[in-house]
Amino acid sequence: MFYDQAKIYVKGGDGGAGAVAFRREKYVPEGGPSGGDGGRGGNVVFMGDEGLRTLVDFRYKRHYKGDRGEHGQSKNMSGRGGADIVLRIPVGTVVFDDGTGETIADITEHGQRVVVAAGGRGGRGNARFMSNTNKAPTIAENGEPGVERWLRLELKLLADVGLVGFPNVGKSTIISKVSAAKPKIADYHFTTLVPNLGVVDIEDGESFVMADIPGLIEGAHTGAGLGHEFLRHTERTRLILHVLDISGSEERDPLEDLRIIQDELSLYSPALAERPVIIVANKIDIPGAEEHLQRLKNEVGDRHEIFAVSAATGEGLETLIYHIAQVLPDIPAPKIVSLPAEHRVTKAETGKRFEIRKEEGLFIIEGAEIEKHVKMTFFDQEDSIYRFQNILKVMGVDDALREEGIKEGDQVEIAGVRFDWV
Template identity: 90%
Template sequence: MFYDQAKIYVKGGDGGAGAVAFRREKYVPEGGPSGGDGGRGGSIVFVGDEGLRTLVDFRYKRHYKGDRGDHGQAKNMSGRSGTDTVLRIPVGTVVFDDGTGETIADITEHGQRVVVAAGGRGGRGNARFMSNTNKAPTLAENGEPGVEHWLRLELKLLADVGLVGFPNVGKSTIISKVSAAKPKIADYHFTTLVPNLGVVDVEDGESFVMADIPGLIEGAHTGAGLGHEFLRHTERTRLILHVLDISGSEERDPLEDLKIIQDELRLYSPVLAERPVVIVANKMDIPGAEEHLQRLKEAVEGSREIFAVSAATGEGLQDLVYHIAKILPDISAPQILSLPTEHRVTKADPDKRFEIRKEEDLFIVEGPEIEKHVKMTFFDREASVYRFQNILKVMGIDDALRAEGIKEGDKVDIAGVKFDWV
């Protein structure tokens, strides 16, 4: 089964905690602080792999967590950093943040590396907090939490040539005859439900990749008949082969089919409609095909190359392959097209560093910055609590709580940690 979509959860490893320690050596009175820093957490990294063709691996395992960094130690020894978790991913995959819809990465090259969930930095040990006014700090930080989110992966095939056309026009038969691909072939609509890739070998060791895109129907640009599922695979093809049933064997007019599919490509993406196109008039072995072929040539008037073929008998396919191999080197690789409207995201950076909301006598403070400070604070150490109180004052949270009418004894909740207001 071909899998071209997946949803996974990734979390970078948390940083290790900083240490609180002091030198305890003979003949070294009042040794200074020597607590080392924690190690950085391991990140989740995607690496493009041109040898992969599906996202099937992510259907069986959906959760990935990075290694945590080791804690700092005495004698200024830093903790070991966590090992990055490297996940191989097919070239042609677009990575979205499932919560915001933001595009995180577009894997377009073999070996391309993208960090999708960074590991947290290690907490600082008490040696880092020594100053002229505090020679023996007992303050250290916990490790920073790693980045975590749900990702949506969408695979867009990277092929040189894409076969498009109505269902049952012979696309699968063509790719089975010119390559080693073995798609399902039968005499009914939508036999092909997933894209098929085939490598077409030409003389002198030359080759190109051909994709059999499942049949399109009228209204595909709006999503009809899994239209978006199929159309997105045409975005990265350098050349489009528009396959027509030139015999009209299903009581459809080949010229009308040509117009409908071209309109669907244009409505989905105007840039896609400008892609080089070769028209393949298939089923020439069926009576009535010659008459429709003549009508097609008159309608096109030389604006497009037309190849009359019969996928069933193999007639004309060799000439088509040679023509493709001849023109492909002169066709530049397409630029990555704009994503559909539903994927475009406008992000606004809020002026507020935090927000306060009230639930009965509980004041809830929210914001990434203050929540990170909570997670990196050791609340069982007086020096750490004192530093956290200063952070609240510097950020203006103290004044904001007073403005909201907080009173003695009320509770404050930040990142799930509850405090009594004093």
């Protein structure tokens, strides 16, 4: 089964905790702090693989986590970093943050690597906190939590040529005749429910990839039928073959079919309206096809080239294929809209650093920055608690709580941890 959408959960590995230790050596009194830093957590990495054609693997396993970094040790020994987890995904996959809708990555090349969930940095050991005023600190940090998010994956086929048209006009038969693809073919509507890819080999070692895009219907650009499921696969094709049943055997007017499909493509994406188009008048071997073909030529004029073929008998297919091979080198690949990772713009956050809400004597403080400090603090060490309190003061949490009317004995909750207000 071809799967072109998936939703998965990824989480970078947490950083290892820093160590609290002191140098213990004979004849070296007051050796000083020697706690090492924790190791960095492992990243979750996507890597493009041109050998994959489906997202089916992500239908059976949806949760992926990087390894945790090792904890720091005495003698200033840092913990080992966690191993990255590398997930291979098909070339042509677009990765979205499911919560925000932001485009995170667009995998367009074999071997392209993108970090989708960074591991957390390791916590600092007490050797890092030594100062002129504190020669023997007992402060260390827990590791930073890794980035976690739900991702939505969408596979857009990377094909040179896309066959579009109404159901049952012969697209599957054409691709089966000109390539090694063997799609399921039968005489009923919507035989093709998933895209089929075929490599068309020409003499002298030349070849191109052809995609049979499943049948479209009127209203597809609004999502009617499986409109959006199918239309997005046309976005990456360099050349569109518009296949028509020129015989009218389905009691449809080929000219009306041409207008409807062209409108659906342009309404879904204006860029598709500018894509080069070749019209393939299929089923020319059926009586009455010549009359419709002449009407089509009169209607289209010089706007598009028209090739009359019979997928059933093979008539005209060789001429069509050699023409495609001739014009493809002059057609540029569609531009990728999303920015590559190295040019992605990062905006500074100007909103509130935290928010406070009240629930019957309980003050709940929320915010990514303050929650991270809670998770990285060792609350069983007195020096670490003092440091955490100073962080809250600097962030303005104390003043904000007083403005909210907090009283002695009220409780404060941050990231699931509760404190008594004193």
